[in-house]
Amino acid sequence: MNVQLQNQKESSKFPDGFLWGGAVAANQCEGAWNVDGRGLTKADVTTGGSKKKERKITYIDQDGQPGELQNKRCSLPKGAKYAVLEDHYYPSHEGIDFYHRYKGDIALFAEMGFKVFRLSISWTRLFPNGDEEVANEKGVEFYRNVFEECQKYGIEPLVTLSHFDTPLYLEEQYGGWNNRKMIEFYERFTTTCFQAYKGLVKYWITFNEINHPLMIAELFQDDNSSEKYQAIYQQLHYQFVASARAVRNAHKIDPENQVGCMICGITFYPGTPDPSDILSNRYKWEKIIYYCGDVQCRGEYPSYAKRLWDEHNVELEITEQDKIDLKEGCVDLYTFSYYMSTIVTNHKTDDIVSGNYSSGVRNPYLTYSQWGWALDPEGLRYYLESMYDRYHKPLLVTENGLGAVDVLEEDGTIHDEYRVDYLRAHVKEMKAAIDHGADVIGYTSWGCIDLISSSTGEMSKRYGFIYVDRDDQGNGTFKRIKKDSFYWYQKLIRTNGEDLE
Numbered sequence: 001m002n003v004q005l006q007n008q009k010e011s012s013k014f015p016d017g018f019l020w021g022g023a024v025a026a027n028q029c030e031g032a033w034n035v036d037g038r039g040l041t042k043a044d045v046t047t048g049g050s051k052k053k054e055r056k057i058t059y060i061d062q063d064g065q066p067g068e069l070q071n072k073r074c075s076l077p078k079g080a081k082y083a084v085l086e087d088h089y090y091p092s093h094e095g096i097d098f099y100h101r102y103k104g105d106i107a108l109f110a111e112m113g114f115k116v117f118r119l120s121i122s123w124t125r126l127f128p129n130g131d132e133e134v135a136n137e138k139g140v141e142f143y144r145n146v147f148e149e150c151q152k153y154g155i156e157p158l159v160t161l162s163h164f165d166t167p168l169y170l171e172e173q174y175g176g177w178n179n180r181k182m183i184e185f186y187e188r189f190t191t192t193c194f195q196a197y198k199g200l201v202k203y204w205i206t207f208n209e210i211n212h213p214l215m216i217a218e219l220f221q222d223d224n225s226s227e228k229y230q231a232i233y234q235q236l237h238y239q240f241v242a243s244a245r246a247v248r249n250a251h252k253i254d255p256e257n258q259v260g261c262m263i264c265g266i267t268f269y270p271g272t273p274d275p276s277d278i279l280s281n282r283y284k285w286e287k288i289i290y291y292c293g294d295v296q297c298r299g300e301y302p303s304y305a306k307r308l309w310d311e312h313n314v315e316l317e318i319t320e321q322d323k324i325d326l327k328e329g330c331v332d333l334y335t336f337s338y339y340m341s342t343i344v345t346n347h348k349t350d351d352i353v354s355g356n357y358s359s360g361v362r363n364p365y366l367t368y369s370q371w372g373w374a375l376d377p378e379g380l381r382y383y384l385e386s387m388y389d390r391y392h393k394p395l396l397v398t399e400n401g402l403g404a405v406d407v408l409e410e411d412g413t414i415h416d417e418y419r420v421d422y423l424r425a426h427v428k429e430m431k432a433a434i435d436h437g438a439d440v441i442g443y444t445s446w447g448c449i450d451l452i453s454s455s456t457g458e459m460s461k462r463y464g465f466i467y468v469d470r471d472d473q474g475n476g477t478f479k480r481i482k483k484d485s486f487y488w489y490q491k492l493i494r495t496n497g498e499d500l501e
Contacts, residue, residue, distance in 0.1 A: 014431065014497035019156065019441055020489075022109060022448020022465070023118035023399055025163045025208070027092050029451040030122060032099035036138040039128030040168040043092040045082045046072070048457035048472060051371060055457045058085045073220060082168055089474055091452040091459070096468045097478050098449075102146050104480065105449055108466055110153035112486060113493035117155050118398055118444040119146070120163035120208065123189055130167030130185050131174075135192050147200040157201045158398070158444065160262065161190050161246065163208040164454070177235035180317075186242040187249070194253040202256045205335055205398070206243035209264035210236070211292040218288065229312035240295050241322050244329025260333030261296035262398060263289060265387075267338075267379035271345025271361050281344040290390075297334060297391045299327040334391050337399030337446065338426075341366070341379035371403055371461065377425035384433035384440060394439050399446035400426055403453065403461040406483065414467050414483040423485070424500050431497060445489070449480070465489050 027043040042057065047068075049055035056068040062079030069076070076082070084090065098105060109117055123130060125139030150157045166176055174181055190206075213232045243261065250257040266288065270281040286304050294302045300323070309316065342360035351362040353372045366374045380400070388395055402422040406414050423445060434440050447463025450470070459470045465486040470476035491499050 012431075012498050013495070015434065015441075016496075017441075018496060019116040019158075019396070019443070020493040020497075021114040021116035021118065021155070021158070021442070021444045022112075023158075023444040023446050024098070024120075024449065024451055025160070025165075025454070026120045026122040026125075027095075027163065027165045027452075028447075028454060029095045029098040029449070031093060031095035031097045033090075033093045035099065036125070036142065037128055037136045038122065038139065039124035039130070040082070040084075041092075041122070041124055041165040042082070042168055042171065043165060044090060045084055045168070046090065046092070046457065048089045048091045048474075050456050050458055050472070055455075057082065058088055059083050060085075073216070073223075081172065091457045091474065094474065096449065096451055096470060099142070101478065101480075103149055105466075106146075106149045106153065106155070108480065108482075108486075109448065110155060112465065112490045114153075114155050114448075115493070116158050116203070116442055116444060117150055117448075118158040118160065118205075120160035120165070121193060122165050123162065124165065124167045126192060127167065127185075127189055129169035130189070131170065133188075135196075140192070140196050144197065144200065147197055151200060156203060158203040158205065158396075158442075159193070159197075159201050160205040160208050161193060162186070162206065164212075177238050178231055180238055183238055183242045183245065187245050190242075190246040191249050191253070194250050194257065198254050202254070202258060203333075204246075204250060204257060204259045205262045206246050206259060206296075206331070207239055208262050209337060210239060210243075210261065210296075211263055211288060214288055214291070215264060215266075218284075224312075226313045230314050233309060233312075233314045234316055236292065237316050237318060237322070240292075241325050243296060243331070244299070244325045247329040247331055248325070258332045260335040260396060261293060261331045263293055263334070263336040265289065265336035265338040265383050267341035267376065267383050268344050269341060269363070271343040272347060274346070276346050277344065280346055284344045293334065293387070293391065295326065296331050297393060299330045332393065333396055333441075334387055334393045335396040335398040336383070336387070338380050338383055338397060339400065339446075340373040341376040342374060369402060369404065373403075375402075375422065375425075377429040380426050381429035381433045381436075384430065384438045385436055388433075388438035388440075392439075394441045396442045396444070397430065397440065398444050400443070401446035401463040403447075403463050405460050406462045406467060408467065408469075408481070412481060414481065416483045416485050419463075419483070419485045420488045423489070427492070427497060427500060 033044050045058050047056045054071050059067050059080045060083040066085045126135045147157050247259045250259050268284045270277040349361050353362045402419050449466040450462045450464040450468040453461040458472045460472050467481040469479040
């Protein structure tokens with residue numbers, strides 16, 4: 001009887017060594033956009049926006065006149081160049097000033113008990129244009145200092161090598177990932193990172209949400225041309241090869257290195273029992289979720305890839321060496337973001353909701369956030385169990401959280417019980433997946449400290465355990481304030497997931 005009770009008590013905890021922590025991205029938190037030799041990325045020419053007002057990308061045309069792209073999917077006019085314009089607000093320029101305040105922020109993460117901190121390296125801090133032969137030493141030194149600060153507190157850095165911050169010069173001069181030469185540039189950048197931070201970093205992610213272009217293409221159906229999909233699938237192929245080479249080099253430089261893919265994870269459900277909905281749902285999983293994961297985890301294209309390519313008359317340029325690279329560079333870990341689920345149906349309805357670059361029919365069994373995200377903790381369990389059964393690789397939930405408007409009370413407190421409720425429900429479902437056999441090794445809540453929203457450019461869409469005094473117009477002191485969720489997460493980590501109240 002006593003043994004049985006002891007086993008029940010132990011089962012309420014997470015596995016020993018579970019990696020609890022939080023996640024941020026350089027272009028949403030660092031700021032210091034033109035400091036110490038850093039080059040430009042597209043985030044630096046992207047204005048602030050809101051849920052109702054789309055962010056704009058600014059440029060100078062061939063006649064020297066300023067302009068704005070009406071949405072981020074539009075192409076520049078012929079002869080135009082991306083540019084930072086006066087009288088425009090660019091949230092990434094200052095972010096939350098992590099570049100100058102990282103020591104205090106990491107100390108706060110340590111106070112919560114973080115075992116791991118996911119962050120990204122801004123490619124242009126190391127290679128301002130992206131095609132240089134030698135890295136910018138000030139950029140190399142900055143991240144070395146950050147990683148040493150993490151290690152001082154026993155926090156393992158989990159480093160994303162490319163988190164939506166391709167050097168703008170490479171996009172303008174080479175066409176970005178449309179050009180095979182990007183593989184060479186990325187390999188030089190990543191090899192530099194593996195060499196420079198050997199012994200400080202052992203967990204890596206090659207590309208953040210690599211399936212993002214396919215998701216955007218599905219969400220915005222304004223252009224279903226073969227040319228668009230040809231470009232998307234070819235870009236992804238070059239990224240797959242670049243990722244594989246990075247994995248191989250990481251293992252060669254330090255056998256301790258563990259490298260993961262990173263997928264934007266959404267759980268899709270068929271809207272009705274109609275066989276057409278069931279089939280469409282399966283095809284949605286294959287196109288949006290499995291396609292990228294299969295190549296990076298298995299080292300080859302799946303059989304259904306031909307169907308996906310044939311839909312848009314895609315003919316990929318693939319070399320024999322590419323095939324070898326893909327086979328030799330399978331990732332060690334499967335990491336993913338998870339915020340919501342959505343419904344797939346062929347039946348028309350006017351009740352459409354959207355969020356996290358996804359859109360679908362409202363699920364009557366779920367509630368929704370103010371940004372239109374379906375709150376579906378069980379969808380996380382479904383996703384975890386499905387992915388572990390598919391790949392049999394360790395899983396890491398690298399993004400999960402609730403964006404919400406927080407109120408700073410007169411006494412300086414922030415009562416964000418809605419965030420605690422969201423996270424608690426998802427952590428419970430993650431534990432259920434572990435109990436069912438999934439090998440989940442870590443969890444990094446997204447935006448562990450408030451940062452700039454990638455989709456809207458807002459600060460008011462807050463995720464963090466730590467409030468940052470900054471508003472949507474760029475006003476504020478950058479003061480850090482602990483929310484109620486800070487103490488909840490601290491207790492959860494201290495008890496290794498046992499105390500969720």
